[in-house]
Amino acid sequence: xxxxxxxxxxxxxxxxxxxxxxxxxxxxxxxxxxxxxxxxxxxxxxxxxxxxxxxxxxxxxxxxxxxxxxxxxxxxxxxxxxxxxxxxxxxxxxxxxxxxxxxxxxxxxxxxxxxxxxxxxxxxxxxxxxxxxxxxxxxxxxxxxxxxxxxxxxxxxxxxxxxxxxxxxxxxxxxxxxxxxxxxxxxxxxxxxxxxxxxxxxxxxxxxxxxxxxxxxxxxxxxxxxxxxxxxxxxxxxxxxxxxxxxxx
Amino acid sequence: xxxxxxxxxxxxxxxxxxxxxxxxxxxxxxxxxxxxxxxxxxxxxxxxxxxxxxxxxxxxxxxxxxxxxxxxxxxxxxxxxxx
Numbered sequence: 001x002x003x004x005x006x007x008x009x010x011x012x013x014x015x016x017x018x019x020x021x022x023x024x025x026x027x028x029x030x031x032x033x034x035x036x037x038x039x040x041x042x043x044x045x046x047x048x049x050x051x052x053x054x055x056x057x058x059x060x061x062x063x064x065x066x067x068x069x070x071x072x073x074x075x076x077x078x079x080x081x082x083x084x085x086x087x088x089x090x091x092x093x094x095x096x097x098x099x100x101x102x103x104x105x106x107x108x109x110x111x112x113x114x115x116x117x118x119x120x121x122x123x124x125x126x127x128x129x130x131x132x133x134x135x136x137x138x139x140x141x142x143x144x145x146x147x148x149x150x151x152x153x154x155x156x157x158x159x160x161x162x163x164x165x166x167x168x169x170x171x172x173x174x175x176x177x178x179x180x181x182x183x184x185x186x187x188x189x190x191x192x193x194x195x196x197x198x199x200x201x202x203x204x205x206x207x208x209x210x211x212x213x214x215x216x217x218x219x220x221x222x223x224x225x226x227x228x229x230x231x232x233x234x235x236x237x238x239x240x241x242x243x244x245x246x247x248x249x
Numbered sequence: 250x251x252x253x254x255x256x257x258x259x260x261x262x263x264x265x266x267x268x269x270x271x272x273x274x275x276x277x278x279x280x281x282x283x284x285x286x287x288x289x290x291x292x293x294x295x296x297x298x299x300x301x302x303x304x305x306x307x308x309x310x311x312x313x314x315x316x317x318x319x320x321x322x323x324x325x326x327x328x329x330x331x332x
Contacts, residue, residue, distance in 0.1 A: 019299070049284055052284070117304050
């Protein structure tokens, strides 16, 4: 593949899930801050309004998470392949990707070590962080949220887990983790070959091949071939006359 | 006059007891419903904005398929007429 070419990387259900999730999590963070610190944060008017919107956004995020899970697990059947890092990713890929994000991106002397394909969409660091987010944090925040929304009917379960205080603390800590992830996610999304190179494909589905990704490889092949032919030519010229005769020249 | 006084007193006593009702109604007016519907509207907008291009592409595929079949039928008919 050549630079400038486009590949279809993000299918429609995943894009719908992503943007519903984005709107939902931003709403949850703001309304959550209003519920936690009502005397300092007053964005949506009353406390009751913040609670109602928080509950609605929570349900939307939970339903979109269900859609994401059903799509990857049963339709695309690529949940593990897409989100779980391989041994190669853990051993060297993560360090290489971290070095790129911390140094090479700014120095501009090396290309992104990860090549995006529909089968291998995420780099090793993305895989690791998304795996924790999607398989641990999101289910936990949904479960604690459902329990907090229905404290009276689900009182027995709340007590078994450790009571209301523990539940609120866990929900709050998970929310802090989501909030931190949100800032890092948006920042890293701007680290393409242009600031919107990774953001636009999340809306359209089509990702443009980065200029320094495949060109080097494509250009390297003829160079190698040229060098090989030059060496053969030199060998021919330097070879003694009896060998040339034997070769039928 | 006495009757008017008594009537006003009774009315006052009756209205004094309805304070809780007014308070409850005031608490309900927090515009939370509008905010929730606005949020759900944005969600619907995302879904529609993502589905419309996909549906248009699907429509394009169907249109291209139908026109191709029509052309094939026309070519077959003209060949049969020539023969």
